[in-house]
Amino acid sequence: xxxxxxxxxxxxxxxxxxxxxxxxxxxxxxxxxxxxxxxxxxxxxxxxxxxxxxxxxxxxxxxxxxxxxxxxxxxxxxxxxxxxxxxxxxxxxxxxxxxxxxxxxxxxxxxxxxxxxxxxxxxxxxxxxxxxxxxxxxxxxxxxxxxxxxxxxxxxxxxxxxxxxxxxxxxxxxxxxxxxxxxxxxxxxxxxxxxxxxxxxxxxxxxxxxxxxxxxxxxxxxxxxxxxxxxxxxxxxxxxxxxxxxxxxxxxxxxxxxxxxxxxxxxxxxxxxxxxxxxxxxxxxxxxxxxxxxxxxxxxxxxxxxxxxxxxxxxxxxxxxxxxxxxxxxxxxxxxxxxxxxxxxxxxxxxxxxxxxxxxxxxxxxxxxxxxxxxxxxxxxxxxxxxxxxxxxxxxxxxxxxxxxxxxxxxxxxxxxxxxxxxxxxxxxxxxxxxxxxxxxxxxxxxxxxxxxxxxxxxxxxxxxxxxxxxxxxxxxxxxxxxxxxxxxxxxxxxxxxxxxxxxxxxxxxxxxxxxxxxxxxxxxxxxxxxxxxxxxxxxxxxxxxxxxxxxxxxxxxxxxxxxxxxxxxxxxxxxxxxxxxxxxxxxxxxxxxxxxxxxxxxxxxxxxxxxxxxxxxxxxxxxxxxxxxxxxxxxxxxxxxxxxxxxxxxxxxxxxxxxxxxxxxxxxxxxxxxxxxxxxxxxxxxxxxxxxxxxxxxxxxxxxxxxxxxxxxxxxxxxxxxxxxxxxxxxxxxxxxxxxxxxxxxxxxxxxxxxxxxxxxxxxxxxxxxxxxxxxxxxx
Numbered sequence: 001x002x003x004x005x006x007x008x009x010x011x012x013x014x015x016x017x018x019x020x021x022x023x024x025x026x027x028x029x030x031x032x033x034x035x036x037x038x039x040x041x042x043x044x045x046x047x048x049x050x051x052x053x054x055x056x057x058x059x060x061x062x063x064x065x066x067x068x069x070x071x072x073x074x075x076x077x078x079x080x081x082x083x084x085x086x087x088x089x090x091x092x093x094x095x096x097x098x099x100x101x102x103x104x105x106x107x108x109x110x111x112x113x114x115x116x117x118x119x120x121x122x123x124x125x126x127x128x129x130x131x132x133x134x135x136x137x138x139x140x141x142x143x144x145x146x147x148x149x150x151x152x153x154x155x156x157x158x159x160x161x162x163x164x165x166x167x168x169x170x171x172x173x174x175x176x177x178x179x180x181x182x183x184x185x186x187x188x189x190x191x192x193x194x195x196x197x198x199x200x201x202x203x204x205x206x207x208x209x210x211x212x213x214x215x216x217x218x219x220x221x222x223x224x225x226x227x228x229x230x231x232x233x234x235x236x237x238x239x240x241x242x243x244x245x246x247x248x249x250x251x252x253x254x255x256x257x258x259x260x261x262x263x264x265x266x267x268x269x270x271x272x273x274x275x276x277x278x279x280x281x282x283x284x285x286x287x288x289x290x291x292x293x294x295x296x297x298x299x300x301x302x303x304x305x306x307x308x309x310x311x312x313x314x315x316x317x318x319x320x321x322x323x324x325x326x327x328x329x330x331x332x333x334x335x336x337x338x339x340x341x342x343x344x345x346x347x348x349x350x351x352x353x354x355x356x357x358x359x360x361x362x363x364x365x366x367x368x369x370x371x372x373x374x375x376x377x378x379x380x381x382x383x384x385x386x387x388x389x390x391x392x393x394x395x396x397x398x399x400x401x402x403x404x405x406x407x408x409x410x411x412x413x414x415x416x417x418x419x420x421x422x423x424x425x426x427x428x429x430x431x432x433x434x435x436x437x438x439x440x441x442x443x444x445x446x447x448x449x450x451x452x453x454x455x456x457x458x459x460x461x462x463x464x465x466x467x468x469x470x471x472x473x474x475x476x477x478x479x480x481x482x483x484x485x486x487x488x489x490x491x492x493x494x495x496x497x498x499x500x501x502x503x504x505x506x507x508x509x510x511x512x513x514x515x516x517x518x519x520x521x522x523x524x525x526x527x528x529x530x531x532x533x534x535x536x537x538x539x540x541x542x543x544x545x546x547x548x549x550x551x552x553x554x555x556x557x558x559x560x561x562x563x564x565x566x567x568x569x570x571x572x573x574x575x576x577x578x579x580x581x582x583x584x585x586x587x588x589x590x591x592x593x594x595x596x597x598x599x600x601x602x603x604x605x606x607x608x609x610x611x612x613x614x615x616x617x618x619x620x621x622x623x624x625x626x627x628x629x630x631x632x633x634x635x636x637x638x639x640x641x642x643x644x645x646x647x648x649x650x651x652x653x654x655x656x657x658x659x660x661x662x663x664x665x666x667x668x669x670x671x672x673x674x675x676x677x678x679x680x681x682x683x684x685x686x687x688x689x690x691x692x693x694x695x696x697x698x699x700x701x702x703x704x705x706x707x708x709x710x711x712x713x714x715x716x717x718x719x720x721x722x723x724x725x726x727x728x729x730x731x732x733x734x735x736x737x738x739x740x741x742x743x744x745x746x747x748x749x750x751x752x753x754x755x756x757x758x759x760x761x762x763x764x765x766x767x768x769x770x771x772x773x774x775x776x777x778x779x780x781x
Contacts, residue, residue: 023071023671024071024072024096024672024730024731024732025068025069025070025071025072025096026070026072026094026095026096026098026099026100027066027067027068027069027070027099027100028048028066028067028070028075028077028092028094028099028100028102029064029065029066029067029099029100029101029102030046030064030065030100030101030102030103030104031059031062031063031064031065031102031103031104032044032046032059032063032065032079032081032104032105032106033063033103033104033105033106034105034106034108034370034420035105035106035107035129036105036107036373036418036419036420036426037367037369037370037371037372037373037418037420038105038365038367038373038418039063039367039370039373040059040061040062040063040064040316041059041063041081041084041106042059042060042061042062042063043058043059043081044058044059044063044065044079044080044081044084044106045057045058045078045079045080045081046058046059046065046067046077046078046079046104047077047078047080048067048070048075048076048077049075049076049077049078049088050073050074050075050076051070051071051075055067055069055070062316070094070100071094072094072095072096072672072730073093073094074090074091074092074093074094074624074627075092075094076088076089076090076091076092077089077092077102077104079104079106081106083108083109084106084107084108084109085106085107085108085109087104087106087107089102089104090623091623091624093141095728095730095735095780096672096730096731096732096733096734096735097251097253097730097733097734097735097736097779097780097781098246098251098253098735098780099246099248099249099251101243101244101246101247103244107129108420108423109423110422110423110424110474125137126220126222127218127219127220127239127241128220128227128239129472130227130229130428130470130472130482130484130503131220131222131226131227131503132480132482132503132504132505132515132516132517133224133225133503133505133515133516133517133556133558133572134162134222134223134224134225134226134517134556134558134572134574135220135221135222135223135226136160136220136221136222137218137219137220137221138153138156138157138218138219138220138221139218140213140216140217140218142156143156143213143216144213145664145676145678145724145726146159146662146664146678146680146724147662147664147678147679147680147722147723147724147741148680148722148724148741148743150257150259150741150774151209151212151213152171152208152209153209153211153216153219153221153238153240154171154172154173154196154205154209154238155171155209157173157221157238158173158660158682159631159633159660159662159680160221160223160619160631160633160660161223161570161572161617161618161619161633161634161635162175162176162223162224162572162615162617162633162635162637162658163175163223164653164655164658164684165682166180166597166653166687167752167768168720168743168744168750168752168768168769169207169768169769170196170198170205170206170207171196171205171206171207171208171209172203172204172205172206172597173205173236174235174653175223175224175235175236176223176224176235176574176576176613176615176635176637176639177613177615177637177638177639177651177653177654178234178235178236178576178594178613178639178653179234179235179593179594179595179596179597179651179653180203180204180205180235180597181202181203181204181526181596182204182233182234182235182236182523183204183205183233183235183236183237183238184204184230184231184232184233184236184237184238185204185237185238185240186230186237186238186239186240187240187242187323187359187361188240188241188242188321188323188361188363188377189363189375189377189414189416190361190363190377190379190412190414190432191232191379191412191432191434192325192359192379192381193357193359193381193382193383193408193410194206194357194383195209195210195211195325195327195357195359196208196209196210196327196357197209197210197303197305197327197329197355197357198301198303198329198331198353198355199355199357199383199385200385200597200598200599201385201404201406201526201528201598201599201600202526202527202528202529202596202598202599202600203597203598206355207301207329208259208260208303208329210305210307210325210326210327210357211240211307211325212262212264212280212282212305212307212325214253214262214264214278214280214307215242215243215278215280215307215308215309216240216241216242216243217241217242217243218241219238219239219240219241220237220238220239221236221237221238221239222236222237222239223235223236224236224517224519224554224556224574224576225501225503225517225518225519225554225555225556225574226501226519226521227470227482227484227501227503227519228468228469228470228484228485228486228499228501228519229416229428229430229468229470229484229486230486231432231466231468231486231488231499231521231522232464232466232488232522232523232524233521233523234521234522234523234550234552234578242278242309242321242323243278243309244276244278244309244311245266245267245276245277245278245309245311246266246267246268246276247267247268247269247273247274247275247276247311248268249267249268250265250266250267250268251265251266251267251780251781252264252265252266252780252781253280253778253779253780253781254778254779255776255777255778255779256285256776256777257285257774257775257776257777258285258286258774258775258776259284259285259774259776260282260283260284260285260303261282261283261285261288262280262281262282262283263280263281264278264279264280264281265277265278265279266278266279269310269312273313274313275310275311275312275313276310276311277308277309277310277311278308278309278310279306279307279308280306280307280308281304281305281306282304282305282306283303283304284301284302284303284304286301286302287301287302287303287304301329301330301331302328302329302330302331303327303328303329303330304327304328304329305325305326305327305328306325306326306327307324307325307326308322308323308324308325309321309322309323310322310323317366317367318364318365318366318367319364319365320362320363320364320365321362321363321365322360322361322362322363323360323361323363324358324359324360324361324379325357325358325359326356326357326358326359326360327355327356327357327358328354328356329354329355329356330352330353330354330355331351331353331354332351332352332353333349333350333351334350335347335348335349335350335390335391335392335398336348337392337396339394342759343759344757344759344760345757345758345759348391348392349389349390349391349392349401350389350390350391350392350398351387351388351389352386352387352388352389353386353387354384354385354386354387355383355384355385355386356383356384356385357382357383358381358382358383359379359380359381359382360379360380360381361377361378361379361380362377362378363375363376363377364376364377370420371419371420371421372417372418372419372420373417373418373419374415374416374417374418375415375416375418376413376414376415376416377412377413377414377415378411378412378413379410379411379412380409380410380411380412381409381410381412382407382408382409382410382437383407383408383409384405384406384407384408385404385405385406386404386405386406387402387403387404388400388402388403388404389401389402399445400445400452401444401445402443402444402445403441403442403443403452404441404442404443404599405439405440405441405442406439406440406441406442406528406600407438407439407440408436408437408438408439408440408527409436409437409438410434410435410436410437411434411435412432412433412434412435413432413433414430414431414432414433415430415431416428416429416430417429417430424473424474424475425471425472425473425474426471426472427469427470427471427472428468428469428470428472429468429469429470430467430468430469431465431466431467432464432465432466432467433463433464433465433466434463434464434465434466435461435463436461436462436463436464436527437460437461438458438459438460438461438462438527438531439458439459440456440457440458440459440527440528440531440600441456441457442454442455442456442457442528442600442602443455447700454533455532455533455602456528456531456532456533456600456602457531457533458531458542462490462491462492463491464488464489464490464491464524465487465488465489465491466486466487466488466489467486467487468484468485468486468487469484469485470482470483470484470485470501471483471484477507478506478507478508479504479505479506479507480504480505480506481502481503481504482501482502482503482504483501483502484500484501484502485498485499485500485501486498486499486501487499488522488524488549490524490549492530492545493530493545493546493547495524495546495547495548495549496549497520497522497549497551499519499520499521499522500518500519500520501518501519501520502517502518502519503515503516503517503518504516504517510562511561511562511563512559512560512561512562513559513560513561514557514558514559514560515556515557515558515559515560516556516557516558517554517555517556517558518553518554518555518556519553519554520551520552520553520554521551521552521553521554522549522550522551522552523549523550523551524549525544525547525549525550525582525593526593526596526600526601527600528599528600528602529544529547529582529593529600529601529602529605530542530544530545530547531544531545532544532600532601532602532603532604533602534604543604543605544582544604544605547582547605547607548580548607549580550578550580550581550582550593550607551578551579551580552576552577552578552579552611553576553577554574554575554576555574555575555576556572556573556574557572557573557574558570558571558572558573559571559572566622566623566624566625567620567621567622567623568619568620568621568623569618569619569620569621570617570618570619570621571616571617571618571619572616572617573614573615573616573617574613574614574615574616574617575612575613575614576611576612576613576614577610577611577612578594578609578610578611578612578613578641579609579610579611580607580609581593581594581607581608581609581610581611581641582601582605582606582607582609583605583606583608583609583643583644584603584604584605584606584643585604585605585606585608585644586644586645587644587645587646588645588708589643589644589645589707590643590645590649590707590708590710591603591643591707591710592609592611592641592642592643592651593605593609594609594611594641594651594652595641595651595652595653595711597652606644608643608644609641609642609643609644610641610642611639611640611641611642611651612638612639612640612641612648613637613638613639613640614637614638615635615636615637615638616635616636616637617633617634617635618632618633618634618635619631619632619633619634620632627665627666627667627668627674628663628664628665628666629663629664630661630662630663630664631660631661631662631663632660632661633658633659633660633661633662634657634658634659634660635657635658635659636656636657637654637655637656637657638654638656639651639653639654640654649710649711649712650688650711650712650714651688651711652687652688652689652711653687653688654685654687654688654711655684655685655686655687655718656685657684657685658682658683658684658685659682659683659684660680660681660682660683660684661679661680661681662678662679662680663678663679663680664676664677664678664679664724665677672729672730672731673727673728673729673730674727674728674729675725675726675727676724676725676726676727676728676739677723677724677725678723678724678725678726679721679722679723679724680721680722681719681720681721681722682718682719682720682721683717683718683719684717684718684719685714685717685718686714686715686716686717686718686751687714687715687718688711688712688713688714688715689711689713689714689715689753689754690705690706690707690709690710690711690712690713691705691706691709691712691713692704692705692706692754692755692756692763693705693706694756694763697756697763698756698761701758702756702758703755703756704756715751715752715753716750716751718750718768719746719748719750720743720744720746720748720750721744721745721746722741722742722743722744722745723741723742723745724739724740724741724742725739725740726738726739726740727739733781734779734780734781735779735780735781736777736778736779736780737776737777737778737779738775738776738777739775739776739777739778740773740774740775741773741774741775741776742771742772742773742774743769743771743772743773743774744769744770744771744772745771746771747770747771749767749768749770750767750768751765751766751767751768752766752767752768753765753766754766
């Protein structure tokens with residue numbers, strides 16, 4: 001019996017071990033508010049439809065409700081109030097370890113129908129009511145229980161239609177064939193820096209997410225034609241919401257696993273005060289083991305992070321929130337100092353890499369009156385990424401080969417006003433101002449001169465300004481419009497964009513909906529690209545300083561059908577036209593920033609490139625019903641680009657097709673115990689590659705690609721299956737979960753790419769992640 005089988009047997013034996021059966025219950029409470037003005041709604045009725053007898057409560061003068069003695073398990077809530085649409089909240093998970101605290105927004109009803117019921121909290125309806133196309137809500141439970149998601153929103157999103165992971169080693173995602181760098185991260189309504197550890201310059205992903213699942217509430221993920229409030233993004237948006245801590249009882253969570261050991265604490269700030277705190281700290285488990293003397297090899301990864309949310313009411317109509325996150329990470333590797341064991345050129349290199357990121361903000365919320373709700377936020381954020389690497393020569397002397405240190409910081413102010421114009425219409429308008437600071441340095445070794453040369457060396461500041469306004473209009477009970485406009489200006493070179501946005505949704509009947517969305521979207525280039533240096537006639541110039549914004553038209557047509565109360569089908573077709581894309585000038589040049597994966601491009605560029613992405617997506621999803629859920633996502637697409645060469649080529653991310661099945665089932669082994677089995681299987685077209693010029697590579701002693709044949713090769717199809725087995729048990733006042741995540745359970749060797757190996761003089765293949773078992777334990781109390 002192998003070690004994996006033994007581990008599964010231990011989990012199973014532990015699951016069937018007798019435990020005293022008890023009828024455990026928990027408290028469910030929260031607040032009901034108007035979804036636009038955020039005014040509390042007194043007298044609303046909250047009922048639990050899945051208990052016998054039915055349990056329920058009415059909201060008090062502050063809109064608060066409390067239901068005690070709720071049995072453990074998944075429940076459906078119904079929220080009702082005269083003049084408002086009834087709201088159903090399915091799959092509210094109740095455990096013994098934590099109280100369930102909800103804030104529920106309901107919409108005013110203006111129709112003449114006898115009864116209108118809105119399904120809330122399911123994935124076909126987003127938290128943001130102005131998202132009509134290409135949007136999906138995701139929950140904390142999904143980041144926890146999806147196989148190999150490991151509490152990471154980026155890795156979880158690869159279960160969705162149109163989303164492809166670009167590398168098993170990080171959570172970079174390509175959305176509808178776009179570069180991963182076109183993704184926008186937001187938290188509490190304001191833009192944040194890339195919230196990941198082990199970040200490469202110019203990217204939107206990394207090796208490990210900094211964000212703690214302990215802090216996240218239901219959040220939105222958007223893959224195209226997003227509403228007017230989102231700007232400076234080309235491909236997608238993670239719009240993250242934070243939950244408030246328990247403001248009545250102190251609660252704790254401890255989790256230990258292969259990726260990290262963390263502890264979370266939440267509770268009331270003071271007795272009798274409705275404010276709360278929620279804090280999570282995590283430290284790399286591998287770092288802990290290394291410090292304890294466990295041998296982990298020469299390549300050690302270290303990280304730690306802190307995330308928090310403090311909710312501070314300042315009266316019945318106003319409140320403050322103090323929120324943020326910070327992460328430190330580094331990787332160090334040492335060259336082998338014995339030439340007899342050198343097997344590849346990489347054995348001669350040493351590297352010291354670090355990536356530090358943080359953001360902290362203060363949000364002020366104020367209910368002006370029954371029709372207007374104002375939010376203003378100030379956020380200070382920044383990141384610093386550095387790498388210093390060297391190569392041992394034949395005399396075992398270190399030769400410097402590269403140095404990078406990219407520092408960016410930003411102070412952002414935004415103010416957003418939500419106005420209820422009538423029961424049919426509401427208007428959301430806002431402004432953003434960003435004060436940017438940068439300190440960017442990059443030196444690289446030149447084979448021609450045999451010396452280190454400066455590529456980037458800039459320090460200074462700049463600004464960007466954004467403004468938007470968008471109208472949400474319910475023309476009838478079945479027809480809804482969203483119309484808006486977004487403006488973006490980058491003051492470094494005064495590049496700007498005025499962007500119309502539009503979407504419409506029409507309910508054909510109570511089970512079917514069609515939707516249409518259009519938007520013009522733009523994005524500032526990766527900051528270091530603007531400051532690339534070049535010597536010309538004895539002077540240092542910055543040829544990219546005046547680069548324009550990249551831009552893209554998005555058009556989406558969708559059809560949704562609810563097959564039964566728990567099963568839905570969705571089809572979307574889309575077309576994206578990209579223009580003003582930076583490319584290398586010249587009729588024989590094939591480089592486009594569309595294909596840039598990481599670091600900053602330092603060659604001269606011009607905004608003469610184009611791109612187009614088009615395809616169709618299919619989703620069949622069963623929301624959790626009788627402890628079973630599944631999500632089948634399929635997409636076919638084409639992703640092309642063009643330079644001054646005037647020839648359409650495949651982009652790096654043009655895999656053409658992707659099919660993903662994510663499913664899970666929970667089994668009630670005995671009272672208060674549950675065994676979960678979750679599966680995710682991905683089959684997709686391989687990413688594109690540029691052939692290697694072997695003859696030139698041998699002459700240069702390094703990998704040289706044949707750029708005249710850019711992305712003409714395609715990697716073999718990608719196939720990976722992940723498995724998660726978990727055991728959850730509830731005791732009085734605590735909930736424990738023991739889980740085993742097995743990534744790439746079939747141990748398939750998926751090809752990552754090819755490279756020239758100077759020591760062998762041959763082209764060799766690099767592979768993605770093999771089978772990796774990850775065990776974790778979590779207790780909530």
